[in-house]
Amino acid sequence: MFFEGIERFRQRLAAGETLCGISIYVTDPQVTEAVADSVDFLWIDLEHAAMGIEAMRGHLLAARSRRCPVVVRTASSDIASIKPILDAGAPGIVVPQVTSAAEVQHVVDACRYPPQGKRGFGPFTPTDYGRQEEGYVERANDAVFVAVMIECVEAVDAIDEIVAIDGLDSIVIGPMDLSGSLGVLGQADHPDVVGRMEKAIGAARAKGLPVGSGMPADPAFAARQAARGIQWMQVGVDLAYLTSGVDATMRSLGDALGTD
Numbered sequence: 001m002f003f004e005g006i007e008r009f010r011q012r013l014a015a016g017e018t019l020c021g022i023s024i025y026v027t028d029p030q031v032t033e034a035v036a037d038s039v040d041f042l043w044i045d046l047e048h049a050a051m052g053i054e055a056m057r058g059h060l061l062a063a064r065s066r067r068c069p070v071v072v073r074t075a076s077s078d079i080a081s082i083k084p085i086l087d088a089g090a091p092g093i094v095v096p097q098v099t100s101a102a103e104v105q106h107v108v109d110a111c112r113y114p115p116q117g118k119r120g121f122g123p124f125t126p127t128d129y130g131r132q133e134e135g136y137v138e139r140a141n142d143a144v145f146v147a148v149m150i151e152c153v154e155a156v157d158a159i160d161e162i163v164a165i166d167g168l169d170s171i172v173i174g175p176m177d178l179s180g181s182l183g184v185l186g187q188a189d190h191p192d193v194v195g196r197m198e199k200a201i202g203a204a205r206a207k208g209l210p211v212g213s214g215m216p217a218d219p220a221f222a223a224r225q226a227a228r229g230i231q232w233m234q235v236g237v238d239l240a241y242l243t244s245g246v247d248a249t250m251r252s253l254g255d256a257l258g259t260d
Contacts, residue, residue: 002064002126003143006091009041009069010145010169013210018226023073023214023237025049029058031238036066043234044072046085047096057088057125064089071145077103082110089125092145094172094212099154101161107148108167112141116167145169147212151177156196159203171204172212173197173230188221194228201229217241 012019019040024032027050032042044059045051056072063070071092074081085093095107109117126140127133146167150156151174163171175188175197184190204211210231215221217236225233253259 002089003091003139005041005063005067005069006071006145007143008067009092010143012040013170013231017231019232020222020235021069021233022241023234024059025051025237025239027051027055027058029055029062032059032062032068032070033066035238036063036068039068041069041071041232043094044070044090045237046075046081047073053084053088056085056090060089071147073149077107077148079110082107083120083122086111086119086144087123087125089123091143092147092169094147094149096149096174097151097177098148098162099152099158101158101165104148104162104165104168108146108165111144111146112167113137116141147172149174149177149214150200151175152181153178153196156200159200163204163207163209168209170210170212170232171200172214172234173200173225174214175225176214188215189224198228205229217244 021039021041021043022035023043023045025045036042042063044056046056060070071094072085072090073094073096074085077095077098082093093111098104110119111117113119113121123136124130127136147170149172150159155162175193178196179185179187179190179193182192184193187193201211211229212232213225213230214234215225217240222233222235
């Protein structure tokens with residue numbers, strides 16, 4: 001039950017599909033329940049959102065009830081950040097701001113049990129509260145989806161070493177932070193940014209790794225990223241869709257009522 005969604009996510013990526021999801025910032029799990037049927041996956045954000053483990057757990061429950069694949073973006077690469085997320089039942093993680101192959105190896109090791117990794121054992125929730133421990137370690141090691149974000153110059157410079165790490169399942173491009181790392185913050189289409197993105201994408205695809213990307217709700221940019229080889233996209237965030245929908249409706253009402 002805990003891995004059905006992420007296993008389907010993997011299968012669709014392996015089949016060459018392009019998948020689109022959104023980021024969850026709102027703490028209320030009803031948001032996940034409401035949008036899960038409209039997206040290919042959900043990206044729960046613990047890096048930028050004011051959300052803790054308790055609220056994240058509610059989103060995981062809602063996603064499982066809808067059989068929606070879900071990944072959680074951690075606050076950092078620290079074990080203290082990764083371990084409780086996985087033990088709460090997250091089937092996949094995205095670790096931001098990695099800078100080296102050594103840091104990525106640390107992440108991969110923290111996500112899998114021995115002998116593949118160094119993850120400590122305490123998965124009460126994913127084992128159905130202790131009812132299904134038999135065979136759990138092997139399935140968890142096979143199923144957990146481990147991705148890191150390539151969003152700084154140092155990570156791009158180390159990309160060949162990063163994508164060669166056994167157990168890394170994907171990289172995710174962070175265009176905004178990468179542009180900031182290159183001194184052109186906000187210019188995701190700047191030639192220097194595009195060149196670094198294409199270098200990272202090419203290195204990952206050469207190793208058979210699917211590549212994700214964060215981005216705003218911008219279909220034109222999404223199309224450009226897909227053309228570069230991006231296969232799964234975090235397109236915008238729940239709060240932005242809320243505000244854009246309200247703003248658009250209020251403008252239409254103003255036009256219709258002549259009050260604008």
